[in-house]
Amino acid sequence: MPLSLDHIVIAVADLDAAIRDYEALGFTVIPGGEHAGGVTHNALVVFADGTYLELIAFRRPDPDSRWWRLLDRAGEGFVDYALRPDDVGAAIARANARGLDFEGPFDGGRARPDGAVLRWQTARSPRSDVPFLCGDLTPRALRVPEGAARHHANEVSGIAEVAVAVRDPAVSARRYQALLATDHGQTAFTLGGSVLRLAARESGIEVARALDARDEGPYAVRFRSPGPAAELDLARTHGARLHLGAA
Incomplete structure (x- = not known):
């Protein structure tokens, strides 16, 4: 199975406050639990x-x-994002055979509020321009709830685009091409219904600010949703640039 977009990580100072704010923006928020x-x-x-x-x-x-260092230094906001492989160990071997530097697999897990315990494995590169990998050892539905949890009052149905700030677009593009086993020359990559788009400092002030404050990594997310395009209130999103209006 090819890699697919799994999730975006947003670090917040107060989880209860963040839950209230995201609910006020029309999202259904599910308590996840405590990590190991x-x-x-x-x-x-x-x-x-x-x-x-x-x-x-x-x-x-x-x-x-x-x-934690990003949260402590730069405040709330994006800190990472993950792709999902069929098998983390096999994905590491494939990526590193193409010249990458992923380390792992590392075991992880958490206990949900209802007592269910779930486990996964991750892999990471020492560089932050590429995402980490996250694959389930227990059924994915334990980690990623289904049903009513996926319906939102604001009608967001998915992630259309992840914009990623990188310092050297040529180098990072080659790393993404190796990770995703795609042709050379690309700076935008389609994974199912989502697009990963690389952006350099010269692309605009938002990218420059993200690189200065938070280093390489995701700096904006565009949702698939009906209605006009709009950026959500940064105070409510806890520093994450989230955009509606990409049906």
């Missing part, structure tokens, strides 16, 4: 296309975590 070790807990905004937003908060400082 108890350092973080999360909530999910899951869409009909199977992608989701992860709102994650730290219960205590974690200097070894890049996500």
Whole structure:
């Protein structure tokens, strides 16, 4: 199975406040639970296309975590995003055979509020321009709820585009081409119903600000939804640039 977009990670200072704000924006928010070790807990905004937003908060400082360091230095907002492989170990082998530098697999998991325990594996590159990989060891429906959880009052049905800030677009494009096994020359990549689009500093002030404040990685997300295009209130999204209006 080819890689697909899995989720976007947004670090927040106060998870309960973030849940209230995202609900006020018309999203259905599902408490996720506590991660193994108890350092973080999360909530999910899951869409009909199977992608989701992860709102994650730290219960205590974690200097070894890049996500915590970004939150501590730059404040709330995007810290990462993930692609889903059929098998994490096999995906690492394929990617690194094409010249990449993924490390892992690393075991992870969390306990849901209802007591269900789920497990997954991840893999990461030391560089932040490419996403991490996240694959389930327990049924994906335990991690990514189905049914009513995927319906939202604002009618968002999925993630149409993830815009990724990169420092050297030529180098990052080659890394994405290797990761996704695509032809050379691309800076935009289609994964199912979602597009990953690379943007350099010269692309505009938003990209430059993102690179200066948060380093490489996602800087904007465009949803698939009816109605006019609009950017959601940054105070309500806790620093994440989220756009409606991409039906």
